[in-house]
Structures are given as structure tokens and as C-alpha cells.
Amino acid sequence: MQRHEGKSFEVKAEQISKRYFRKTGAANCFFAVKPLSLTLEPGTVTVLCGRSGSGKTTLLHILAGLLRPTEGKVRLGETDIYSLPDKELSALRSRSVGIVPQSRSVLDILTVSENILLPQTLYKTKADRQSAEQWMDTLNILHLRDVRAGELSGGEVRRTAIARTLSMNPPIILADEPTGDLDDENTELVFRCFRQAAETHAAVLIVSHEADALKFADRAFRMDGGVMTELT
Amino acid sequence: MSMRQLPVQNLLRRPGRTMALAALTALLAFSVFGGSIVVMSLRQGLNSLESRLGADIIVVPSSAQSKVSFQNMLLQGTTGAFYMDADNLTRVREVEGVEIAAPQVFLASLKADCCSVKIQVIGFDPETDFFVRPWIGQSYSQELGKLDVVTGCKVEANVGENIRIYDERCKVVGKPAPTGTGLDTAVYCGMDTMKILLKAAETKGVSHKVTSDPDDDVISAIYVKVKDGYDISEVNSKIQGHTRKCSAVRTKSMLTDVSDSLAGISKTVTVLIAAIWALALVILLIAFAMIAGERKREFAVLRLLGSSRAMLIGLVLKESALCSLAGGVLGVLLASLIVFPFTTLIETKLGLPYLRPEISSVTLLGLTSLAATVMIGAAASAWTSFRLSRVDPGTVLREGN
Known part of the structure; x- marks a missing residue:
């Protein structure tokens, strides 16, 4: 499958942190992510693991341009993404970042095929139906292309979101527990798909509990209490 | 499917919600168009009597x-x-x-x-x-x-x-x-x-x-x-x-009686229209607020895929404008079906001079009613669209809302 037509970006997080305030309780100020730096390089798969509440998803959202960090910068290539106005940041996210969120992320009223082509619809770019169909076929959901997402099972929804991300052909892929609803066979398949994306110069970050994920990783990190350490 | 079709598909594929909103806006258009036609006809009748x-x-x-x-x-x-x-x-x-x-x-x-x-x-x-x-x-x-x-x-x-x-x-x-x-x-x-x-x-x-x-x-x-x-x-x-x-x-004293009756009816109709509009606006605001809660996840997904806040506001406003337009057309048609064929009955019941305005005036009033209905629909959804555009996709998707 053709990938990003020569575009490849490095994602660089420089001393980013995220602090939250709770309205109740004694320890009302806490760091979900303590100051850290991270680089996602094109052509690599990075796996991030850790317990629930350790700050993995917060870090992924910061890298995706969805959550402004309390401190630090996130650069996509040379661009400091949080210095951009909403319109430009949104357009950049649409062009360059493919996100597979942790929970259900499809529009129930649209069909599987319409959901997969939705990013192209939003920015009126030419829909790459061939690529979409190839990924649907790879992820075994091609037969569901005309079914409304509201009628899919959890695993089918998950594979639809993954097919959508891969069809976007983005230079950066951020996947949050992408195999949460999948059986072993499909879990293996999904990790192989991400590996394949990295081989065509995408920078891939997978947040996962699955030990299998490490088999596909070039680099691996663990988060605990907002602190990230590299696994060797 | 194109971006232009997305609001249309959202409306068509949620028929229950669309019909409920359209019915509310139809009520608005019905009341303003029907009520205004009756008042206009009475005024025309009085003017005609005066000139006659x-x-x-x-x-x-x-x-x-x-x-x-x-x-x-x-x-x-x-x-x-x-x-x-x-x-x-x-x-x-x-x-x-x-x-x-x-x-x-x-x-x-x-x-x-x-x-x-x-x-x-x-x-x-x-x-x-x-x-x-x-x-x-x-x-x-x-x-x-x-x-x-x-x-x-x-x-x-x-x-x-x-x-x-x-x-x-x-x-x-x-x-x-x-x-x-x-x-x-x-x-x-x-x-x-x-x-x-x-x-x-x-x-x-x-x-x-x-x-x-x-x-x-x-x-x-x-x-x-x-x-x-x-x-x-x-x-x-x-x-x-x-x-x-x-x-x-x-004759002035005779016409004063007529014009007093007309002023009374005019006032009643105006108060009635205002009450219906106020009530419908409140219901629309509540309906849109409820829809906002229901559609948080949908908007979080769109943000995730690269929709800007302005695009989301545009999407909600287009949907509400289309829905209000459909409701408005329905309301104006319904009012026309009731007011025009029953002119004689209305005239008899009111006991006042009643002359239907020219077709150009009726058309203009119909268009004005439609515009007012679309505007009120858009206004009612404006706050909701703004709120939805501020949705934090990370939080919403993490909570599984």
C-alpha cells in the first residue's frame, strides 16, 4: 500500500507537562504528566505501556494536538503545533495525524465506508476509495462497508476506526489501546498493520496493555504516576 | 458523501429528532403566518370599507x-x-x-x-x-x-x-x-x-x-x-x-367601533403569537441543549478527525437552518390550507370586514415568516453549536460519552 507520498514528520515533545486541579479533596493539584521529552521518529513503532491513570492517554492527546500542555512544546517537523490557531491546527491534524482513540469513535448514523472516508469528506479532498477498501479488506470488515456503524460490534467498530486512520495515510499515527476489543488473532493483525505503516515511514505510537505490542516495537516506554521511563 | 451532504444526512438518518424539531418550527411559522394573514385581512377589510x-x-x-x-x-x-x-x-x-x-x-x-x-x-x-x-x-x-x-x-x-x-x-x-x-x-x-x-x-x-x-x-x-x-x-x-x-x-363613529374590534383582535393575535414563539423558543433551546449532550461524542470524533470549531458551528447551524426551513415551509402550507379555504367562516365568526391581501403581499408574508422561523431556529441552536465546538474530544472520548 502506498504511504504518505514522501511526507514524513518527526514528532518532538519538549519538556511537556500537564497539571490538573481537582475541585474537591486534599491533593487538589496534581500532574497527570510530569515534565518529559519524547521524539517519535518516522519509520518507527513506539509502544507506551503502564497502569490505568498513569498519564498515557493524556500524553497521547497532547501529542495529537488535542490537549494543550501546561508547559513545554510539541513540534511536528518544525511547527510548534500549539502556537497555531484552531483552524490551522485542525487542518494540520486532519492532514498529518491519524488517531485511534480508546473508546468508540465512529458516527453511528454513517456506514462503515462513510466513516472511513470521513476525514477526506471534512476537507473536501479526493476520497481514496481504493486505499479504504484495501484496509477494510485487510482488517476483515470489507463485507460491512454498507452497514451503519450503530449496528456494529465493539470489535468491528475498533477495526473501522483503525481502517479510517490507516486510510488517511498519515505520517503520524497515535493509537490508544487499539486492540482493547479484539481477539488474539485480530490483535496480532492490527499490530502488523501498524508495523506495516511504520515501514512506509510513518511515526507510530501505540499505547497498549498488551505484552504482544512490545514484539512490534522499536522503542518502548512505561508510564507511572506521570513519569515516563524507557524500557530497554 | 460530501461535507455539504453531512448535515442533510444527519437530519435524514435521525428522522424522529428531525421531525420533532421540524414540528416545533412548523408551529412557529403556522402561528406567525396564519395570525398575520387574519390580521392583515381584517385591516384590508377596514381600509376597503373606509374607502368605499x-x-x-x-x-x-x-x-x-x-x-x-x-x-x-x-x-x-x-x-x-x-x-x-x-x-x-x-x-x-x-x-x-x-x-x-x-x-x-x-x-x-x-x-x-x-x-x-x-x-x-x-x-x-x-x-x-x-x-x-x-x-x-x-x-x-x-x-x-x-x-x-x-x-x-x-x-x-x-x-x-x-x-x-x-x-x-x-x-x-x-x-x-x-x-x-x-x-x-x-x-x-x-x-x-x-x-x-x-x-x-x-x-x-x-x-x-x-x-x-x-x-x-x-x-x-x-x-x-x-x-x-x-x-x-x-x-x-x-x-x-x-x-x-x-x-x-x-361614519367615523361607526368605523371606530369596527377599528376598535379590529385593534382588540389584532392585540389578541399578537399576544398569542408572542406566547407561542416564547414557548417554542424555550422548547427549542431545551431540545437543542439535550441534543448537545447526546451529540458530544459525535463532535469529539469530528474534532479528532480535524474539524475546526468553526466547521462544527457551521454544521450545527446548517442542520438547524435546514430543519427550520422544512418546518417553516410545512407551517406556512398548513396555515394556508386552513386560513384561505375557510375565509368565509373566519369572516362570519369575526363579524368584521375581511379582505384577503394581494397575492404579492401573501407571498412576501410567507417568505418573511420562513425567514423568521429559520432565524429563530438558528438562534436557538447558536448557543448549543458554540458549546459543542468547545467540547474537549480527549475527555469525551476517554469517558466513552
Whole structure:
């Protein structure tokens, strides 16, 4: 499958942190992510693991341009993404970042095929139906292309979101527990798909509990209490 | 599917929600269009009556129970007849300040074999008349011949046909434009024809005599125009004192009653429309707020895929505008289906002059109602769209909302 037509970006997080305030309780100020730096390089798969509440998803959202960090910068290539106005940041996210969120992320009223082509619809770019169909076929959901997402099972929804991300052909892929609803066979398949994306110069970050994920990783990190350490 | 189709698909694929919102906006359009048409028609009717009357004072026999029964004849077209001695016309003309005094004679036909329909027949003097002629002149400008009549638009007889009044065959020679008043239900003829009809009525036992002398002429009403510079009230009092068994009524006071009733109805309709709009706006705001909660996840997904806040606001506003437009069209159509076919019923129930506005005015009002409905729909969804555009996709998707 053709990938990003020569575009490849490095994602660089420089001393980013995220602090939250709770309205109740004694320890009302806490760091979900303590100051850290991270680089996602094109052509690599990075796996991030850790317990629930350790700050993995917060870090992924910061890298995706969805959550402004309390401190630090996130650069996509040379661009400091949080210095951009909403319109430009949104357009950049649409062009360059493919996100597979942790929970259900499809529009129930649209069909599987319409959901997969939705990013192209939003920015009126030419829909790459061939690529979409190839990924649907790879992820075994091609037969569901005309079914409304509201009628899919959890695993089918998950594979639809993954097919959508891969069809976007983005230079950066951020996947949050992408195999949460999948059986072993499909879990293996999904990790192989991400590996394949990295081989065509995408920078891939997978947040996962699955030990299998490490088999596909070039680099691996663990988060605990907002602190990230590299696994060797 | 294109971005332009997305709001349409959102509406089509959620038929329940779309229909509920469209029904609410239909209610808005229905109330404003229907209510305004009724009020406009009443205003048109009053304007028409004002321009038709043209007289400052109307003199009728005291037996006509002052202005009441006469007013009903003018406004609702109820049939009736009352007579006074024709000498009163000379007496009125003698009063200082009277410019023109034009007589009319009324005759009510019967619901019997001798008459085609039960209607009011009004005879006028073409020499002095300033009330009927300018109006019927639009459809028939020649002199009315013997047994020639002009019929109001609501009389079921076409030009060229004959109608039978007390066994006299009268030829319909003209049919003037609607006035929205009782004038539309009457038949008009010259005094010569009226004399023939009065005589024919006499043979059927319908008497019009006010004295024992069979040769005495009678009249039913005198329309008076006062000369410029004269006080109408003073002239009215002088006429009252100078005539016998007559009541001189200022047309302004008669129209004031009508315009007071119209103002009352207008106020009621306005209050009703305002109440419906306020209620519907509150319901729309609540509905959109509920929808906002329901659609958080959908908007979080769109943000995730690269939608800007402006794109999301545009999407919600387009949806609400389309939905309101559909509801608005439905409301205007429904109001048209109720208000226009039942014009006569509304007119009868209200008992006021009622004249449907020109098609151009109706079209303009329809478009204005639609625009107002779309705007209120967009306004009600504006806050929701703003809130949805601020949704933090990370939090929403993590919570699985």
C-alpha cells in the first residue's frame, strides 16, 4: 500500500507537562504528566505501556494536538503545533495525524465506508476509495462497508476506526489501546498493520496493555504516576 | 458523501429528532403566518370599507335601530330593509354645509320561488351617488338600464346571466372587485329598476310604505358629504334636527367601533403569537441543549478527525437552518390550507370586514415568516453549536460519552 507520498514528520515533545486541579479533596493539584521529552521518529513503532491513570492517554492527546500542555512544546517537523490557531491546527491534524482513540469513535448514523472516508469528506479532498477498501479488506470488515456503524460490534467498530486512520495515510499515527476489543488473532493483525505503516515511514505510537505490542516495537516506554521511563 | 451532504444526512438518518424539531418550527411559522394573514385581512377589510363609504354622515330611519342593524348590513351583508319618507332627502340637502346627499333604497329578496336567492338589493341614484358608482365603475362603466343589475362578488350569478327578484328577471351586467364587506353579498341597481322591484315586492306582500299615500316615494339611507370647512358634528346635529324620524350617524363613529374590534383582535393575535414563539423558543433551546449532550461524542470524533470549531458551528447551524426551513415551509402550507379555504367562516365568526391581501403581499408574508422561523431556529441552536465546538474530544472520548 502506498504511504504518505514522501511526507514524513518527526514528532518532538519538549519538556511537556500537564497539571490538573481537582475541585474537591486534599491533593487538589496534581500532574497527570510530569515534565518529559519524547521524539517519535518516522519509520518507527513506539509502544507506551503502564497502569490505568498513569498519564498515557493524556500524553497521547497532547501529542495529537488535542490537549494543550501546561508547559513545554510539541513540534511536528518544525511547527510548534500549539502556537497555531484552531483552524490551522485542525487542518494540520486532519492532514498529518491519524488517531485511534480508546473508546468508540465512529458516527453511528454513517456506514462503515462513510466513516472511513470521513476525514477526506471534512476537507473536501479526493476520497481514496481504493486505499479504504484495501484496509477494510485487510482488517476483515470489507463485507460491512454498507452497514451503519450503530449496528456494529465493539470489535468491528475498533477495526473501522483503525481502517479510517490507516486510510488517511498519515505520517503520524497515535493509537490508544487499539486492540482493547479484539481477539488474539485480530490483535496480532492490527499490530502488523501498524508495523506495516511504520515501514512506509510513518511515526507510530501505540499505547497498549498488551505484552504482544512490545514484539512490534522499536522503542518502548512505561508510564507511572506521570513519569515516563524507557524500557530497554 | 460530501461535507455539504453531512448535515442533510444527519437530519435524514435521525428522522424522529428531525421531525420533532421540524414540528416545533412548523408551529412557529403556522402561528406567525396564519395570525398575520387574519390580521392583515381584517385591516384590508377596514381600509376597503373606509374607502368605499366615502361619506361623512349616513342618515337612516330611526326604525333602523340606529347604526347597529345598518352596520351589520354593511359589515356582514345581513339582509334587511327600512324606509323613510323621500322628503327627508330634500330636507338634508337644505342643511347648510351639506355638499352632496345621495339616497339609497334597500330591498331584501325572499327565500321563495319568486326569487333566485335571498339577497340584499340596493338601489342608488346615479346622478348623485358617490358610494356605489366608483366601485362598480371598475367592472361596468355604462349607465345601468332598466332591470340591469350589478352583483357583489359573492352573489352566485355571472355577468350575462339573469337573476329573479320578485319574479322580475334582472340581467347581471357587472361584477366588481371584492371589498371584504357586506357589499360583496348585495345586488345594485338604478332607482328606476328599484321602483319596479318595490312594486313587484308589494304584489308579493312585502310592503315598503311609510305613509298611507301610495304615491309617496321612499328611501332607506342618505349618504352625506360635508363641504370643506364645515364641522361634521355640527352638520350632523343640524341634519338630526331638520329631518323627521331619522338618525344621522357619523361614519367615523361607526368605523371606530369596527377599528376598535379590529385593534382588540389584532392585540389578541399578537399576544398569542408572542406566547407561542416564547414557548417554542424555550422548547427549542431545551431540545437543542439535550441534543448537545447526546451529540458530544459525535463532535469529539469530528474534532479528532480535524474539524475546526468553526466547521462544527457551521454544521450545527446548517442542520438547524435546514430543519427550520422544512418546518417553516410545512407551517406556512398548513396555515394556508386552513386560513384561505375557510375565509368565509373566519369572516362570519369575526363579524368584521375581511379582505384577503394581494397575492404579492401573501407571498412576501410567507417568505418573511420562513425567514423568521429559520432565524429563530438558528438562534436557538447558536448557543448549543458554540458549546459543542468547545467540547474537549480527549475527555469525551476517554469517558466513552
